[in-house]
Amino acid sequence: MAAMDSARVLVTGVSGPIGAALVPSLKSRGFQVTRLVRGPVSGEDQISWDPAKPLAPESVSGFGAVIHLAGESVVGRWTSGKKTRIRDSRVLGTSNLAQSLAEAKERPRVLISASAVGYYGDRGEELLREDSSSGTGFLAEVCREWEAANQPATEAGTRTVQIRIGVVLSPSGGALQKMLPPFRMGVGGNLGSGRQWMSWIHVQDLVGAVHHILKTDLLQGPVNMVAPKPVTNAEFTKTLGSVLSRPTVFPVPALVAKLAFGQMAEEVLLGSQRVESAKLIASGYPFQFTELRKALAAVLAG
Secondary structure, eight states: OOOOOOEEEEEEOSHHHHHHHHHHHHTTTEEEEEEEESSSOOOEEEEETTTOOOOGGGGGGTEEEEEOOOOOOOOOOOOOHHHHHHHHHHHHHHHHHHHHHHHSOOOSSSEEEEEEEGGHHHHHHHHTTSSSSSSSSSHHHHHHHHHHTHHHHHHOEEEEEEEOOOOEEOOSHHHHHHHHHHHHHTTOOOOSSSSEEOEEEEEHHHHHHHHHHOOOOTTOOOEEEEEOOOOEEEHHHHHHHHHHOOOOOOOHHHHHHHHHHTTHIIIIIIIOOEEEOOHHHHOOOSSOSSSSHHHHHHHHHO
């Protein structure tokens, strides 16, 4: 493999809450960040791409690391068109990027590519680690294809890590921001039975774990990006209400959630994933936020 500048990092999906936190942290640690963006570029630190189309290998050559976060939001009713966008933005985009990296003259040392805990499907009380099997359902299927799309880069000798991301707690968008309005009005409550498990992570830990992966050569393959202590939806609801000093006595029955959001409600809102961050813990990543209350307080203070 030809030499490359290890301080140069290529990032996709920079407009989301993870990208918004990750890019400044990379720059503050001395990395030179180039963004892969859709549409016209507005600076020298940007490269234009269409995730649905092949990418010129020379445009992505010479980066020490590539962090691939791009993908259509899964929130909203899953019409056939929405499902196609969810799948194609992930699978086609990853496949095209991985293929161009494999063909690049100077390939990256590491590719960190997003995935999700949706890989495991709805698993009830089962404790899930990176070596657990994939589950059933649309999201599990998409996640399998999404992760497999990295194969060209892996086969070309790049250390490839699929980060299976849980519910990200961030002050700038994501799932929590959508939950806050009803909770702040005092009309929040459990979703369905409230017994489904939620595997969460503070965005600062997600960013910290990405830095940890960049410098930990032994980490490869799937890595669960979740805090060490998942909670049930009922516990999450109670804790969020407590941090906001609001009652949480207005549950959303499963039927109502399904009527509003269909299959998305069934898999995302009512599905249960009790996920353990086995690889991060074993490799010595020092979590900043292991308790949900402290994580929520920190996000809401921000």
